[in-house]
Amino acid sequence: MTNEELKKTVRNIPDFPIPGIQFKDVTPLFEEPQRLQSLSKNIIGLYQNKGITKVVGIESRGFILGPIIALNLDAGFVPARKPGKLPASIIEETYEKEYGKDAIQIHVDALNENDIVLLHDDLLATGGTMAAAYRLIKKMGIKKVYINFIIELEELEGRKWFPEDVEIESLIKFPI
Numbered sequence: 001m002t003n004e005e006l007k008k009t010v011r012n013i014p015d016f017p018i019p020g021i022q023f024k025d026v027t028p029l030f031e032e033p034q035r036l037q038s039l040s041k042n043i044i045g046l047y048q049n050k051g052i053t054k055v056v057g058i059e060s061r062g063f064i065l066g067p068i069i070a071l072n073l074d075a076g077f078v079p080a081r082k083p084g085k086l087p088a089s090i091i092e093e094t095y096e097k098e099y100g101k102d103a104i105q106i107h108v109d110a111l112n113e114n115d116i117v118l119l120h121d122d123l124l125a126t127g128g129t130m131a132a133a134y135r136l137i138k139k140m141g142i143k144k145v146y147i148n149f150i151i152e153l154e155e156l157e158g159r160k161w162f163p164e165d166v167e168i169e170s171l172i173k174f175p176i
């Protein structure tokens, strides 16, 4: 299936989880075998021959395709998690949310200077979450980073937080 065909299966839920948000439900993309296969293949195809060594998935919807992408790229999988979830030594990056602060954490020994990293999450909205994840893994001195989303909400301009030379790919674009 093409990305345009996959786009038609994303379910829009108005006013979830709060009034005014157009929530993009990605679960229909995963529940049919053909969609799951096409979605995975379309992402994996973007990153073959890039030498990716680790896929970092953002909690929690980045954990669904992250390991599938990693397996197919012969890379490892590393979870980036919300505070208090990872058991060993962590480093963290905080970021502003609409109300208050949040943080994202990763195990300190999960990445090193030899790693070429693919950061993956389901959706780019304002970009706050992924920008924090990007800063976090840059602190770990990795070799190179690519960023991937299934969906991008273009009018929220989440890309503006990233340097121009960072390759950011999203399969499916909605205005908002």
Ligand code: AMP
Pocket: 021, 022, 023, 024, 025, 058, 059, 060, 061, 121, 122, 123, 124, 125, 126, 127, 128, 129, 130, 158
């Ligand atoms: P942001 O930091 O604003 O880019 O938000 C990104 C995170 O929030 C992603 O992990 C998404 O899963 C979730 N998210 C934000 N807005 C939406 C939306 N309209 N529909 C579905 N998920 C969303």
